[in-house]
Structures are given as C-alpha cells and as structure tokens.
Amino acid sequence: MRSVQDHLAAVLAAVGPVAPLDVALHDAAGCILARDLVATRDVPAVPLAARDGYAVAAHETAGAGYDGELTLPVAHDVGPGGPAGLRLAPGQAVRVSSGGPLPLGADSVVPLEETDRGAVRFALQRPAVAGQHVRTVGVDVRTGEVVLTAGTRLGARQLALAATLGHGRLHVHPTPRVVLLSVGDELVEPGTARPPEGAVFETDGHALEAAVRDAGATPVRVGILPDDRGTLREALDDQLVRADLVVITGGLSELVGDTVKDVLATLGTVRLDHVAMTPGFRHGFGTVGSDLGTDRAVPIFALQGDPVAAQVSFEVFVRPALRAMAGHAELYRPSVAARATHGWTAPAGLRQFVPASVLGTPEEGYRVTALGDPSAPTVSALAHANALAVVGEHDTTVAPGQVVHCLVLEG
C-alpha cells in the first residue's frame, strides 16, 4: 500500500509542463508564459498628449499670467491616430486629443479645462510647464526591456501589455486537454426519464468536467462507456490524439468488471495501487500512448467510480498534476489550520479526507466542522463543504478543539 505522499510524488515525477506553443492572445488567456517577453518597440513610440487640449511650446506661453490671458492660433487638429509628424510653427498651437501624437516643437499640453476651448484661437490663463500632460517616448516601456518573465500567468492586464506592444501571439504552455471517461454498465445520463432498475446517474464526468475547467485546463467529456474491454480500448485509441491527460472513473471494482485494470494492464506502464487514504482507496496511474501508436506518453488516472472518492482523488492528485502540466509554480490549494468544533474518529493507517465547513478569519483563527459522517462522506456533504479536513495516517481520533489541517476548496 502506497502512502498519499509517495503516490503524489510518483504522479508529479511523471508529468511536466505541456510543450510550449505560439497561440493567439485569445487562447493565451489564463496560460503561463513559456519564455520572457521582450519589448520590440518603445511605448509610446512618439510623445503623446495625456489629455484633450492644446499642444504648445511651453516657452511661448510665458506671457499668460495675472496681467491677462494669452491667445494662440490653432493650426491643426490631431486625433489619437494622428496625423503624426506635424511640426509646430512658432507662435502656434495644435489642438490634440488624449492619446494623439504631439507635433514636433511642442513640449506640453494645455488641458481643455484650462482654456476657453477655442477652435480657431484659444486663450489660456497661465503659462504651460514644459513636459506637462505629455507621455514621453518609452515612459511606459523601453525597447529591449523584459516586460513579462517566463512563468507569468497571462490575465487581462498582462494581455493588455502584450497587445499594446503589438504581440498578436504569445509563446505559452497551452492549457492541458483532459479527456474524461466514465466506465460502468450501471451508468445513465442525468435527465434520463425512466432509468432502468439499479441504474446510477453518471456524476463523475459532470463533476470533473467543471473541476478540470476550474483548475485552468480544458475538459473533453467523452461520457459513459460500458464495462467492456474492447470499447474502453477503442475509446482510449480514439481520444489519445487529443489528450494531454486521461481520467477514467469507475470500472475499478476488485470483484466484477475490472475492465479498467485489464485494459490498462495491457498498456504496460500503468500500475494499480492501494493508496493509504479514505475515500479513494484504489488508484491507477501511469502513462499510455506508445502502445496505442501515438508518439506521446499521455498520463492516465484511473479513479474509483464513487463520486466522493473520484472528487477527493481529483483534488489530491489530478489537480496538482494539471497545475504542473499548465506550467504553474503553485500546485496546491491554499490551506489553513483550524480547530475542530466537534470530535470524530479516523481509521488507523489511512489519511482521511473529510468534507468540512471552515469558518473564521486569519485574525480570530479558524474553526472546522465535519459535514455528515466523516467515516462515510456523501456527495451532499461535499456539495455543502468549503474545505477538506485532512487527518493524518497516525491519528485515529480528532478531539474537539484539536487543530486540523484543511484544504480550502473555495472562498
């Protein structure tokens, strides 16, 4: 029997960041940048007005003051797109919008609000200061500057910087594509009007589809497969070309079916283990691909079909693997130490994961309450939990007031 720690180490040793690729900005959102992004131009490339107003040479406005207004003729209008390359004639001004290029010879902008807003001539009350309301060349970014370092997550603000610099594509680790297969003769789709007796509504594929997306990866839910070796092997064959990772749920019973075990056994590098945890005792993990004629070794997880076991195993093993494949440095959910409001028992030798409600603040400390029966966690308890309380392998009880390590699942 493997410990949780050893199994997680084996999983993380077998996965690595997805090979980087140039992708359009749209597809780069949420991805990790795979190499430093270097500015190939200054931003701004020419001096720009920072306000709507009049571009002037400051030394020509010295006459505006307490003794009266100064008026200057307006020679041109310049919008954000130009015209660029104008030259300011001595004693004149150019009306310019915010973001528009300054004419040569101008060194400052008099904001509209400080003038009479004249279109042919305008009046100003006080002298301009050289440089006022001007965005000088390179004030934002200089050519050659590393503007984003490899490893940066590309959110809206980082994409804005890349777009401003003119990059239409970025070199990123693409989000891993995760193929989800649910195995079981008993499974029917939720919403099926008259399920046969003994049928069970397919849950794992729906839950993991959302969990995969929440982890920043791209799910491909194939759906329900019967407990049949040929069908499973065929499905793997079909799906591997588009998978960076495969997760199979169900078909792991020691008694009947054993479809998954049998099929994976023929693929050579997948091993089935008992992992010292509850829920989620049985685990398959390895790589498939070379046997099936693809040139990539694709990591594959086989998880128990029980929805609570499948979801807990996803949290503990699959999610960190996906984060590593996406290139994230931080693989794990945040965790807090919380005091148990009530006690419970835990099995010796197994790490116990308990759906739990964690309340509190960093200042006052946290309290954790197990939801439902910790020895038989339910889908309902998990749906109402905001954390998983983690009880170590050597603990057989949690006493009221005891500090318990909790994985925080959300807000």
Add this chain to the structure above:
Amino acid sequence: MRSVQDHLAAVLAAVGPVAPLDVALHDAAGCILARDLVATRDVPAVPLAARDGYAVAAHETAGAGYDGELTLPVAHDVGPGGPAGLRLAPGQAVRVSSGGPLPLGADSVVPLEETDRGAVRFALQRPAVAGQHVRTVGVDVRTGEVVLTAGTRLGARQLALAATLGHGRLHVHPTPRVVLLSVGDELVEPGTARPPEGAVFETDGHALEAAVRDAGATPVRVGILPDDRGTLREALDDQLVRADLVVITGGLSELVGDTVKDVLATLGTVRLDHVAMTPGFRHGFGTVGSDLGTDRAVPIFALQGDPVAAQVSFEVFVRPALRAMAGHAELYRPSVAARATHGWTAPAGLRQFVPASVLGTPEEGYRVTALGDPSAPTVSALAHANALAVVGEHDTTVAPGQVVHCLVLEG
C-alpha cells in the same frame, strides 16, 4: 461631475440578474442557481454496499470468532448496477462490489480484506455488526429535501450533487454575454506586420475579453470599428440581439470623432458623465435596445480608449455590474488596508486608482507600493500590479506609512 459612488450606484440600479433559464449541467457550471433544488428521490434509493465484500445477515455470522472461522456459500455476484431486488436465502451470502445494491435480507457487508476472498464459499474471522459498511436508503439525501438553495454558485461539487439526483438541466441565471466594441481609426490588430504611422495596437478588446471571462461572464469581442457613426450604429444593431451588456471603448474624445457620444445620444437613455476619478474621467452609461428594435433594454458602457482607463473603469463599474447580472451576492473584489512604503501625490476632488504591489499577510499586516508614476499610470505598471490602491477624493497626498485602501486584483 458625478462621484464614483454615485455613478456606481446608478450603474447597479440599472442592472439586474439575467432572466433565469433551464440549461444543461455543462452550461450551468459557474452559474448561480435561480431557484431551490429539491430532491425528487432518496440517495441511495436502495441500501448499497459501501465496500467490496460479502452481503450477509449479521445475525447469521455470530458463529465466527476465536474458536474458528465461519464459512458461508456465495449465491450470487452483484455489481454496482445490480442485479437489484435479489433476496438473500437463509445461511447464504452475496458477493457485492462497492456501490452495488444489497439483497433483501442482508443488513451488513463483510469487506473482502477480512475474508479469504472465496468465490464459491468464503470464510470470515469475526461476526458482522448489523449495518456495517452499508449505505442505508436516504442517508445522503431524502426526497423533498432542499439540497441546494437559490443563490448557490454551481461548481464541480454542486453539479455532482445535481447529477447524482438525476437532474440533467438546472434553472440558473445564465452567464451574461458581453459584446466588446473597440472604436478608433487609429487602431490596428496586434500582430499587424507593418502598422501605418500613428497606428495604435488594439488593446482594450483583448484585455476586456479576458477580464469579462475572469468575472464569470461570456465575452463576444467584435473587434475594431472605425470612428464612424453609421458603422457603430450598425454594429450595435447587429450585436444587441446576442448581448446582455455592451462595452464600447474609445471614440469618447471631446475634440475629434465623438462617434460614441453622437450615436449614443440618439438612443436616448445613455448619458455621458465626467466621473470624479483618475484614470477614467469620461464615462458613458445607459441602456439601449428599444430604439434599435429589440424588446430588451441592454445596459451599455462607453469607456475611454486609453487601456489603463478602460481597465480601471472595468474594475470599478463593469465588473460589479456583471457580477450582479450573473446573480452573485458578492459583487466586489476583496480589499485590504495596507501601509504605503512611499508617499505620493493625488489630485484634489478625484478618486485616484493607482496600480500597486501589495505584500504581507493578515497576521503581519500589508504594505503597498505604487508602481510607476501614480499620476500617469501605465499599461506596464498595471500588468505588474496585484492591486489598485484607492486614494479618496479629499486626499491630495499619501504619506509614507499612511494606511491606504487597496482592491486586490489577484492572489
């Protein structure tokens, strides 16, 4: 001039949750449940084995003990899908996988690990306790129980519960569809090989596309429109049918173009304001639709084209509006109070938003450092910020060590 607070109040007064709709589980992920979800069946519906093992009547296993093993004949094998409805004959056992239905007459499961794993007969060392390793009817969910309340966000674990109960569709507030239009003759797409002189790379649409998705909504980036009234009106006409919200960036100059102002003015219920903030001084907000022949009044924002102004305005006004439209109770980013590591100046009468780096922990307190020049925030500074420092309208300086309110943008 409107205050930030008044403008935000006007925005939030004009938007409400998107009308609820029945959607497939797949599309419900991330949405807010629009009415209580009530269980229409017990889970489990019949008693189930909680472990792989042998279903027995506990009172018939009393003979197993210190004086020797007890062996029982195995009458059937039952998988997770059944067969259901078997009846246990006296003195017999049924081999059952985890998740399989218990035969009538059985009240406990002897786990495989505690037996000799026999297929025809099996031996057990100690008596079973009635109820052991059995999931009784309704232990997870009872018929009629409210399992998820209206207002719940549907993540993986909540979808698991809905699927387990057989719900293939859920009644939710669908994620708002946000149409993004970028107006400006000067704009070219990032990646354009030889941009004309004076061209500016389109940034707002790309940034807001990611920001909209990050807010849990669905972006529709239309792209670049010229500074032309007819084209803008036509684009609005085309896009309104699929929009729950429209965001236009650019075209707000007081001097040239004014495309957006002119077009929105004809639609009646959109007003252009100066909002007392920097960056992001000019704002259009209102509703469009009835003038354009649709039966819905669609909220519309017109934001300044400057990418920092557009992004800050999105954070301050559009994001809370989108959260409200998606049905979230919590509209705002988390905020912290942080001590300024250095001082800076702020304009009187305007609320100042400054890209900033916030470091620290709740225990030790937070420190905030403005990135770049607070009076002229850049796309680069914003890309490297993890927060916006907010300086009140009445403050004209931030002193080193002063406590500043900060909106946390990430991590």
